[in-house]
Amino acid sequence: MATNSRIPGLRDHTPQERLAMVAESADVDPTALQALLPGDGLSLAHADHMIENVVGLIGIPIGIATNFTVDGIDRLIPMATEEPSVVAAASNAARIARSHGGFSTSYTGDVMVAQIQVLDAVDPHGTRFALLEARDELIALANEQDPTLVSLGGGAFDVSVRVLPTRAGVQVILHLHVDVRDAMGANAVNTMAEAIAPRVAELAHSRTLLRILTNKADLRITRARAVFDGELLGGAQVVDDIVAAAAFAEADPYRAATHNKGIMNGITAVVLATGNDTRAVESGCHSHAARDGRYAALSQFEKDAEGNLVGTLEVPLAVGLVGGATRAHPTAQAAVTLLGVRTAQELAGVIASVGLAQNLAACRALAAEGIQRGHMTLHARTVAASAGASVDEVGAVAARIVAERRIRVEYAREVLAELRNEKHTP
Template sequence: MVVKSRISGLRELSVQERRAAVVKSAELSEDALGTFGTGGISDDQADHMIENVIGRIALPVGVATNLTVNGRDYLVPMATEEPSVVAAASNAARICRGLGGVHATATAPVMIAQIQLVEVDNPEAARLKILEAREEILEKANLQDQVLVSLGGGALDVQVRTVPTRSGEQVIVHILVDVRDAMGANAVNTMAEALAPRLAEIAGGRPLLRILSNKADRRLFRVRAEFDAALLGGEEVVRDIVLASDLAAADSYRAATHNKGIMNGISAVVLATGNDTRAVEAGCHAHAARHGVYSALSRFEHNAAGHLEGTMEVPLAVGLVGGATRAHPTARDAISLLGVETATELSQVIAAVGLVQNLAACRALAAEGIQRGHMTLHARTVAASAGATPAEVAQVAVRLVQAGRIKDDYARDVLVELRGAQA
């Protein structure tokens, strides 16, 4: 399959026409994205996913275009309610496309099973005893998921820390597990449960918590891209993006908003593919504070050619097997559209979207200001919520933007005026 992520005129098409154009560019069968037109799941399907189901909530799913990662084009499904996110990601991907797109690398898909041991009389001696039993512990861990082991994954190593707490020193055991194409929660939780009694016996204490850590700092994805200075708006815009990036690196108040821009892209793809947005967000924000101060996940710098170089490192615990990625029909369609074959490839695309999304926000702030583009798209939402029909939305949105009054009450006034003129 050879995906073409450049689709000319996509914005001007109807929803049905866009879907057909995306299917054609992705070289999928005509009915491949059928669930995108139906809302995805029935009440019965929802009832099997969570408890006490009373209904469903739908979010718009857009497709980000122009993205190239490691020399391959991707059409990226993004589930989000926020205007401008999909358009901004597509535009920023275009700005780096001509200079090679996004380059991505990854560590192994290693997750951490964490076992808490309390009431240990001699924590340091217990730490060494557990390490001495490393081979026994790994063997027992791998007996819990022999399918994972047969696929080349499984428990790799044992780490032990003593952690001083308000209630005394505790012994914390980490089992490092290669989870292959899974997110990994079920595998590592099962191992943690199975190992806890034996670890407590070795340490001479009591097991308490036994669960994965969402601080997935063994499962890192690094992306970089070169953004064309001319397409960004020139040398002054490049300089101001660098200055904004430097503030985000130094100031946690700015970093929180800077990283939110990254997560606009990351979370939208994670959600569209049926993965765990909360786990990914927790891991990314923990990584942003890994040096003891909350800081920016990305950096932007001038390079020797005068272009803007963007770099980012994030942990991403996502999978292609298990959970909603298999249970939710629309998530399956989203994976098909992406055409990814491994969880690592999926994560590289997700990280790439986070970087280009971040660049788009920084460019808007450094150039015309965030409100101009964002509010232009928001005007369409306001027009629709005020009661405009699909045929009226564009006209009302233009009037709202021209007046600088993107408000529900003014949208209703504009609608009354338009309809009166047509009567």
């Protein structure tokens, strides 16, 4: 049975009931998702093998975004985030895109780049040519380090060299291009860079310094596109206003920073849930936003001939399904199982689609009603909990502070005190 990402009324159930419903809709054995539950996921013993000086764990809520169709396949999306409205907003945007086929994606490949820094070259341009002449030798030496990757069809396949003027003098920078297949790739490319650095130094008659990957993964680009129904968005004026808001983000770096933050709300939540490197992805995306020398929006929105909104997003996504926390973290394994992705390419396509959906939802809220209305309604539950409300009291406190438009912790405490007093007054 294929996944059905439409689960009406999911929010009206308890977390335990939701998990059972999600497992059924994804056609996944519920026991495979047990690691999503507190106490069944990452243990202190597991954590002690992941990083140094472990003393405890921090919990981040995992919600399930619904309604997503990506490249013709329904996906239920695990999102790890502490921010209210993100999961609901992405789900609603996916619903609006669903009537026009959902999200379609494309991918440039699984290529990561290692950089080797050459210092003190007497003839930098001659050194560049000498290194390029040794291309095949350097590729062969790099591939000796990871025969498994090569056997899977990956491995080093190209070399490029730049002469780079810096304030510390002219440097020669060698790039080793590596197809990392379904891995994020940091360990593989760093190992290769370390291995070939001594030979690079010999060829350059100089010395090497840094030997490490770049997180500017511009050879690992994922693109997502969707058509959002104009009527479901709220009509022609809303569509036009979203286009105008998007144009603002394309032209102004101050607006672009917040616009892109909305994209990353979706991207980072899925990257974190699947055990991938959030910092690597974030640095890659933000560097891509400045690729033309000015920080700008990562997405674009346009109106098509039928009056619908067409959204497009292009981002570098260095994510994988093998190695790292994706395999070491039991909750990440459960999240990947729920997603049902089989390759890094499929995972990247899902992540980019969620980023575009979240971006559309934020732009629509800004253009149609202001960001605070929906966001603060959901935020009110967090405020109520912060004020000391129990699980049974959160709903009543949140409803009251929203109705009175005083969504502040100090007022939530007053409301909570009143409700408790009423409860105990005969």
